[in-house]
Amino acid sequence: MADAHFRVQVEKDHLKKLASADAIKALSELIWNSVDADATRVDIEIENDDISMRSITVRDNGHGIPHEEIKQLFGSIGGSWKRHGSRSRGKKRILHGKEGKGRLKALALGRSAEWIVRYRDEDGKGKLLGYKVSLLRDDLVDVRVTEPEEADPALGTGVEVKVAELDKNYRSLEPERSVQSLSEVFALYLTDYKEVSIFVETDKLDPNKAIKEKVSIDLDPIIEGEGDNAKAYPVSLDLIEWKTSTERWFFLCGQHGFPFQRVKPRFHAPGHQFSAYLKSSFIDELQERGELELAEMIAPALSEAQDAAAEVIKRHFENKDAEAAQTEIQQWKEEEVYPYRIEPQSPVEEAERKVFDIVALNVNKHLPDFKIQSSKSRAFQMRMLRQAIEKGPDELQHILTEVLELPPKTQKEMSKLLEEADLANVISAARLVSDRLRFATGLEALIFHPDTKKHLKERSQLHRLIAENNTWIFGEEFNLTVDDQSLTEVLRKHQKIIGKDTVIDRPVTRVDGKVGIVDLMLSRALPQRREGECEHLIVELKRPSCKIGSAEINQIEDYAFAVIEDERFRHLNTRWSFWVVSNELDASAKRKTRQLNCPPGRIYASDDGMVEVWVKSWAEVLDACKSRMKFVQDKLNANVDTDSALKYLKKTYEKHLVGVAEEHAEELEPEVAEN
Numbered sequence: 001m002a003d004a005h006f007r008v009q010v011e012k013d014h015l016k017k018l019a020s021a022d023a024i025k026a027l028s029e030l031i032w033n034s035v036d037a038d039a040t041r042v043d044i045e046i047e048n049d050d051i052s053m054r055s056i057t058v059r060d061n062g063h064g065i066p067h068e069e070i071k072q073l074f075g076s077i078g079g080s081w082k083r084h085g086s087r088s089r090g091k092k093r094i095l096h097g098k099e100g101k102g103r104l105k106a107l108a109l110g111r112s113a114e115w116i117v118r119y120r121d122e123d124g125k126g127k128l129l130g131y132k133v134s135l136l137r138d139d140l141v142d143v144r145v146t147e148p149e150e151a152d153p154a155l156g157t158g159v160e161v162k163v164a165e166l167d168k169n170y171r172s173l174e175p176e177r178s179v180q181s182l183s184e185v186f187a188l189y190l191t192d193y194k195e196v197s198i199f200v201e202t203d204k205l206d207p208n209k210a211i212k213e214k215v216s217i218d219l220d221p222i223i224e225g226e227g228d229n230a231k232a233y234p235v236s237l238d239l240i241e242w243k244t245s246t247e248r249w250f251f252l253c254g255q256h257g258f259p260f261q262r263v264k265p266r267f268h269a270p271g272h273q274f275s276a277y278l279k280s281s282f283i284d285e286l287q288e289r290g291e292l293e294l295a296e297m298i299a300p301a302l303s304e305a306q307d308a309a310a311e312v313i314k315r316h317f318e319n320k321d322a323e324a325a326q327t328e329i330q331q332w333k334e335e336e337v338y339p340y341r342i343e344p345q346s347p348v349e350e351a352e353r354k355v356f357d358i359v360a361l362n363v364n365k366h367l368p369d370f371k372i373q374s375s376k377s378r379a380f381q382m383r384m385l386r387q388a389i390e391k392g393p394d395e396l397q398h399i400l401t402e403v404l405e406l407p408p409k410t411q412k413e414m415s416k417l418l419e420e421a422d423l424a425n426v427i428s429a430a431r432l433v434s435d436r437l438r439f440a441t442g443l444e445a446l447i448f449h450p451d452t453k454k455h456l457k458e459r460s461q462l463h464r465l466i467a468e469n470n471t472w473i474f475g476e477e478f479n480l481t482v483d484d485q486s487l488t489e490v491l492r493k494h495q496k497i498i499g500k501d502t503v504i505d506r507p508v509t510r511v512d513g514k515v516g517i518v519d520l521m522l523s524r525a526l527p528q529r530r531e532g533e534c535e536h537l538i539v540e541l542k543r544p545s546c547k548i549g550s551a552e553i554n555q556i557e558d559y560a561f562a563v564i565e566d567e568r569f570r571h572l573n574t575r576w577s578f579w580v581v582s583n584e585l586d587a588s589a590k591r592k593t594r595q596l597n598c599p600p601g602r603i604y605a606s607d608d609g610m611v612e613v614w615v616k617s618w619a620e621v622l623d624a625c626k627s628r629m630k631f632v633q634d635k636l637n638a639n640v641d642t643d644s645a646l647k648y649l650k651k652t653y654e655k656h657l658v659g660v661a662e663e664h665a666e667e668l669e670p671e672v673a674e675n
Contacts, residue, residue: 023170029105030058032096037062055164064119064157067148096258107137111165184275188257212241233282242273254284269317337379339386487516535575542582549586556580
């Protein structure tokens with residue numbers, strides 16, 4: 001008898017959409033069809049040749065599909081026998097799908113699909129009959145069905161789906177990858193129905209062997225609608241943590257745990273491999289209405305439930321980590337390898353301790369050799385980690401990559417962990433303030449102590465100390481833009497800020513005709529003013545033993561007048577401040593800085609207020625600097641003494657301090673500065 005033909009009653013575009021899915025989802029749909037048909041065993045076989053993957057077959061021992069139902073099932077979407085009940089025919093299992101769409105997912109894998117069906121007639125009690133159904137992706141509406149013929153009784157009932165002419169080699173379907181992925185999809189089902197076995201080649205899906213822990217948590221219900229029309233849908237969360245490394249997935253499931261959609265979690269739980277199953281009848285309804293994929297836009301209540309589940313999951317793993325950490329840390333203390341002996345004494349130390357615990361516990365987890373080393377070796381590595389954390393992120397990164405050789409994946413995971421913990425940022429900020437306080441205190445000692453200030457050189461030492469990332473002492477808003485360049489370079493640097501319209505075609509000289517040298521130029525754009533407006537600070541540093549007098553004042557004024565007189569800057573929207581800084585001012589300089597109707601220290605201001613000249617003492621500069629940091633210092637409980645500050649300077653800036661504070665640094669105490 002000739003094959004039967006019938007046309008699928010649905011738009012082609014809709015069919016093409018149904019016949020598309022990622023490989024795991026497409027294969028899962030075929031398996032769901034099998035278990036919904038009461039199969040107790042499902043086998044997935046992959047045929048390969050020397051070059052490529054040729055076909056994928058899903059074979060089951062379910063009740064099959066009676067021939068008289070095939071047109072109803074394949075002839076129209078939504079014609080599934082499952083729509084007439086929520087339980088399977090024979091074993092009364094809860095059904096996964098009711099829309100009759102799953103069979104078309106086979107064509108998401110390849111061009112052709114063939115179903116070999118065996119069933120018993122007369123309501124499952126008569127002869128074993130078999131037939132074939134063929135479908136091509138090129139013509140989805142044309143279904144070919146053979147007439148039923150009597151089959152070998154030894155074969156038993158069931159369906160075999162073979163997908164051929166595959167689109168590509170599906171690496172995700174190879175057993176070493178797909179077993180875990182499919183275990184995640186079918187974990188809840190196989191836990192509920194232990195009589196069901198699913199095999200990928202010879203590997204059996206056994207989630208129980210791969211599950212490290214499973215917890216179930218009730219969440220607040222989803223409320224859809226408002227007022228009298230509001231309806232509450234119960235929501236629960238099943239959380240499975242896996243023993244093996246896998247991708248983290250968040251499954252949106254119906255109330256019975258069938259996953260309809262899997263999405264990437266919107267959060268991180270470093271060190272934990274898990275699958276989360278959000279279950280609700282609300283998801284069933286969205287799936288049946290075909291709205292689940294659009295849920296983020298049309299069902300904000302579901303997004304809220306996902307966010308609530310994410311918070312529960314994060315807290316769950318945080319609590320687990322905290323319990324494990326306390327146990328591990330206590331063991332380190334008992335073995336005397338933990339590098340801290342006393343409790344934290346300040347917020348900074350507390351943050352450092354927390355970061356150390358995070359890093360050390362992860363090193364312990366990811367480096368198997370760490371646990372079996374001697375106590376002496378572990379104690380040394382922990383001291384090394386502690387020092388790296390105290391020095392800052394760069395040093396820590398070096399230790400993790402170069403010394404401990406953590407794999408890149410673990411490094412990335414740890415970076416995310418520290419990012420989320422937000423403790424590394426706390427330490428960085430605290431360390432920055434602490435280092436600045438030590439620098440300011442140490443610089444004060446060098447500048448004002450009689451044994452050091454006479455040896456401190458202007459250009460090669462003092463200048464270099466400031467220029468090496470310490471220009472913040474003049475104000476946090478300034479950034480170093482020119483270091484020890486002629487005024488021509490000042491103009492050129494300024495040109496980069498204001499644009500290329502200003503032409504610099506000759507050197508800029510002082511009023512006396514000589515080329516000027518600017519020690520430091522710091523620049524900022526003023527966001528509170530009009531667009532394009534800039535402010536520059538030019539600092540002339542003097543050695544501590546040099547008193548500021550008429551000669552020094554004349555020099556800084558010359559710089560100011562050189563800018564004022566240059567026609568290229570005359571009409572630009574730029575403010576200029578010129579400072580000369582040293583320890584002391586002579587009598588004439590003091591008189592000039594205390595002019596009537598002028599702020600203390602200002603000795604010149606242009607009529608338009610765009611150019612100012614100031615004389616500053618180091619005492620004023622350092623006092624203002626410390627005042628800016630006082631609030632943070634108090635909150636951090638950061639006490640910095642002169643001894644530790646000088647040692648910090650000597651260690652950090654050794655190359656710039658040769659011949660200064662070489663010995664007896666602990667004896668150097670600053671004199672009271674004279675303003």
